[in-house]
Amino acid sequence: MVGGGRDAFIGAVHRHAAFLDGRIDLVAGAFSSTAEKSRVSGKDLFLDPKRVYANYREMAESEAALPDGDRIDFVSIVTPNHMHYPVAAAFLRAGYNVVCDKPMTFDLAEARKLRTLVKRTGKVFALTHNYTGYPMVKEARDLVRRGKLGEVRKVVSEYPQGWLADKLEATGQKQAGWRTDPKRAGASSCIGDIGTHAENLARYITGLRIDSLCAELTTFVPGRKLEDDGNVLVRYKGGAKGIVYASQISVGEENALNIRVYGTRASLEWHQEHPNELIVKFSDKPRQVLRRGNAYTGRAATAHTRLPAGHPEAFIEAFANIYTEAADAISEEVSGRKPKPHDYPDADDGVYGMAFIDTCLKSSASKQKWTKFPRV
Amino acid sequence: MVGGGRDAFIGAVHRHAAFLDGRIDLVAGAFSSTAEKSRVSGKDLFLDPKRVYANYREMAESEAALPDGDRIDFVSIVTPNHMHYPVAAAFLRAGYNVVCDKPMTFDLAEARKLRTLVKRTGKVFALTHNYTGYPMVKEARDLVRRGKLGEVRKVVSEYPQGWLADKLEATGQKQAGWRTDPKRAGASSCIGDIGTHAENLARYITGLRIDSLCAELTTFVPGRKLEDDGNVLVRYKGGAKGIVYASQISVGEENALNIRVYGTRASLEWHQEHPNELIVKFSDKPRQVLRRGNAYTGRAATAHTRLPAGHPEAFIEAFANIYTEAADAISEEVSGRKPKPHDYPDADDGVYGMAFIDTCLKSSASKQKWTKFPRV
């Protein structure tokens, strides 16, 4: 693991997710930007001190020098955004597979470079758009693919949070600090951190790709450098229309990622805060509530379910499903087996997400004009 | 009553609402565009055949000829949109108060003319934006006015329906027929019929007025002449941002008018399909669910409540609250008492709503550009 020392949020989540199934061990790490903090974090995690490194470069080199079977199989990158590219590039070049937090990189250009490197090295690169790991999100995708909704006409994907409604970064809070700092987060805060999840979720479920968009980005908190709210109208290729919005100033909202997809024959609705249910609506028959763990769910939902119905699964289990899929691919890569198709967000998804951020920023900078989505 | 004969939807709703409190009697009407249908409908309603008229002009004249105390006190107009103006004008000129269904008129110019006439005659003109009659909507407005939310930053007002997802108007269904017909509905179907409710609700609760907007109107059903879906980004005067959307093709949605208002100190959420609850969210204390009928609700909610908590009230009771407020004003007008301030949507609200429709249409016609809201 690179990043994820004491006080970090997402590093701990990655570890819970990786440990859950007893299949992945944490054996080495460079957990912080300072050697001492890294050392202390490694101790917290019961690691062999020899494999707790002062920085990611030392880690990539030293691990590579270990004998076959002893060195790590992949690295998890859980740093702020500006470090994703250098760390991923270093480990890919040193021959390692990579699991990386989102958004993929600091900007779109870096994302394209990283994708090229991934393709050249042939290594696994998994991006933790974790919300696509939820079984009922997979079920939603299945329903769309199997034509149960008919043709998709409209998508509303929303992600309001309220935790940055005040200037939290001024208090020294670490998570707020880097997410609102253009040097570490990139040119976007709200869209980059959570708007990309909303976009990714819509694309994962529907397969729709954006033709053009009109983004109204706003910075509500005085003195903040990056936007903390974004409302986006979307035209999808093929004629469907969408709304994607994200917010960090929606007081009292916690992590309210919700999606509604309307087709010609049926519609669906899913709420991240109640993830075990998928609501399907029809014009001529009763609304259905599909619940995780039942025999009537499709193959993908079932394959990513650990517990019977009524025994709720949640965030960590969904996150772990990204790891499980990545681990299958990594296991194949490490053992030289032929890769099977896998279900994790990859470098193409990462580039697409960065293009979404980039296009929202461009639209907003041009007085919120409709802006063409680039070829990715 | 003018309109509201057999097969009509909204006429029956107006009657339930008017009858509910035992304070308003239906005594005369011109219920249809044909004399025979009007006659039959009048009989269904136990009316004196002499006061069932062949058309609205005959009604206005004949009622005016009745002695004081015998004639009607006001007329309820429940026709398709294109008849609102002529009927309202005829009755206002004949000295009657008017309750009129929304949207106010066929187009913005007519609305302005009608408002001028209302002001000149001094009569009561109440527009049935019925959703503002819900007690918990009034409570929401109170919370905003009393500063409980702080400054409002963001409003999301949505109104998806699914009943026009197929070409229902082709089957002869009456409601679908006129609502999708530019000759009777005006230049908009979806925004005119329900988008205006979503806008009106947002304005009623927050008091915010629109600076400019960007509207993406879409006609999804082939062969339909008017839009059946609309997504609108809004900039409010003072800096708040908003999303207003409405849809008639959202399969499986029934009447899902929902609103969320985010302030600097707290936020609120209300769902028309569960109208007895108002959710209030904070950053630092438990979410609250305010429920109609409790002693802790404010004056306005309490004054518009008929039943104790837990005995749900719903659509008709809210609609009746518009009638109650209008009836108070009409009673003052008829008896020559000094008018008190009342809480019903009036001609100004009607003009504002027509301006909203008009601006959405203009934005959409100009390739979905941001468009300035007119002075109203």
Added chain:
Amino acid sequence: MVGGGRDAFIGAVHRHAAFLDGRIDLVAGAFSSTAEKSRVSGKDLFLDPKRVYANYREMAESEAALPDGDRIDFVSIVTPNHMHYPVAAAFLRAGYNVVCDKPMTFDLAEARKLRTLVKRTGKVFALTHNYTGYPMVKEARDLVRRGKLGEVRKVVSEYPQGWLADKLEATGQKQAGWRTDPKRAGASSCIGDIGTHAENLARYITGLRIDSLCAELTTFVPGRKLEDDGNVLVRYKGGAKGIVYASQISVGEENALNIRVYGTRASLEWHQEHPNELIVKFSDKPRQVLRRGNAYTGRAATAHTRLPAGHPEAFIEAFANIYTEAADAISEEVSGRKPKPHDYPDADDGVYGMAFIDTCLKSSASKQKWTKFPRV
């Protein structure tokens, strides 16, 4: 109307319900136990002072003396329980049809006498077990009757309220006063006032009749004479088992009448506070949410629906459905037409409900032993 003057709760509800459809007029009444209060209440209601009576006996006599077509068609009795029998008997004997609030009478013996009188006179007697007027309750009954649930195995019917958690009757609050007074309410408060609704709802939906029961009645509030909480285990004839419980001391509960019915093939769940939805559960397919106003609901639900789906109906509309059914029967009786089968709670239901109260009291008095339900 007899009872229902100023400050009364249920009288106003009866009036809203009766007025809603424009089919029933209030023309006469004895609204209070004192002549002066009755007079004032009559004035509030815009009645002809000549038909506002000092007491129910005067009313029964005077109305009977009016010419055919002028006198009332039926009386609504909305007094405290102890007056149900004398008033109903007086009006039945004077040749009137009766709508009466529940529970039917002061005790079981009176109920039996009243039923005998109803049968002898041949008049309509409708008891306002209003919760069976909800369309989705009727839908639930239809599902059971049509075998969709298979054989019913278990019923859980609950009715917690919290309004009597403190000694409200000591403050002079009128509703609390008579409901906790054995001279006016009868030998039971909680079971009589609301437990009977829970029992009636279970019986209406399932058709099950009680074999024996075990009741634990408790008076939690010191100094109160009647029970304010009751938990009852039920054995139904045929082998199904049930739980019926009611409470007036469940702080924060408003009017939480809920029922769950479990069959061999499917189960259902309905909540009075969200009455437009009926949840149906299966072992092998998605949970269904049936919503009022859709074409897929059965004949009974549809016939008792006024508004389209998504336009919620609630307590008053359900109450009005009892009046509608009673009005059909009264109309037949008054005009001498042959009676059709109707769907309102009648004298048999009233006797059954009184037997339920009586058996709960007996069980509780015998140290909560299992007690046989009497023949009714």
Added chain:
Amino acid sequence: MVGGGRDAFIGAVHRHAAFLDGRIDLVAGAFSSTAEKSRVSGKDLFLDPKRVYANYREMAESEAALPDGDRIDFVSIVTPNHMHYPVAAAFLRAGYNVVCDKPMTFDLAEARKLRTLVKRTGKVFALTHNYTGYPMVKEARDLVRRGKLGEVRKVVSEYPQGWLADKLEATGQKQAGWRTDPKRAGASSCIGDIGTHAENLARYITGLRIDSLCAELTTFVPGRKLEDDGNVLVRYKGGAKGIVYASQISVGEENALNIRVYGTRASLEWHQEHPNELIVKFSDKPRQVLRRGNAYTGRAATAHTRLPAGHPEAFIEAFANIYTEAADAISEEVSGRKPKPHDYPDADDGVYGMAFIDTCLKSSASKQKWTKFPRV
């Protein structure tokens, strides 16, 4: 681990829970009643074949022979009920700490013997009444303890499931097989398997202890030997009243453990299937929804929370909280540190639960009479 081989349900849950925090490793096991199945299961779990044992006796002995620091620190017992006692006794006697699934033993006598053994050996014995691991259950307990509810008057604890509505055990399904088999499950199926959870949850939150109860146990599925449904009226010491019910034949219910606690000042409600919310109700102010992960929750909830608000936690995380508390105690025991107070269900809870089962069976056997709860 003893038990939990292929096809087992609860063994896998224990492993997820133990692994989640990266603090517990699985190093040895006797996973099945046959040596071969144990071997295969051990391989699935990446274990050293030398530490995969043919049976629990061999495991207890062989592990004890390993050098200090190499041998296991504790055993997790995840077998059917009849094996809990012999396995636990063997490991306790061999000097190991024990985590054991519930119910504690086959019958009450065994439970008492086991408790004596636990006390004599001084080892840690943790029983996985996992539902008390949920943060919002701990918050509920805190609210009661801090007097926020006033005095508790009534508790309704319910646990309906539907998975045994048909004779699933006849199909060879393993979980159904042993749970309905008196030789392996003990004298109760429904109350033993899930009724004990409902009782334990009520006791954990309220601290109330049972004075006497009246239990109606029913076997609905023909040919089944143990009860599949149970409704229990409870009198708590001190005067509170309760209902505890559990069911395995409630078609369509998944794992609907719900509890409502009514106090003199406030009430609370929690639903296992939506575990991140705790609803608190008052008579005089808005209903509150407390959500896990917020700063306003108490010490116990916060200490057992891994993720921020809105990032839902669920069953495995709650289960892991039992392991975390047990692991703290085991760590103290192994290292000889002074034990601190811990928050996991222990041998006393186990004996209490077995007494609950026993008393329900006695009441039911005596024609459902009220039966005194024994001293435990």
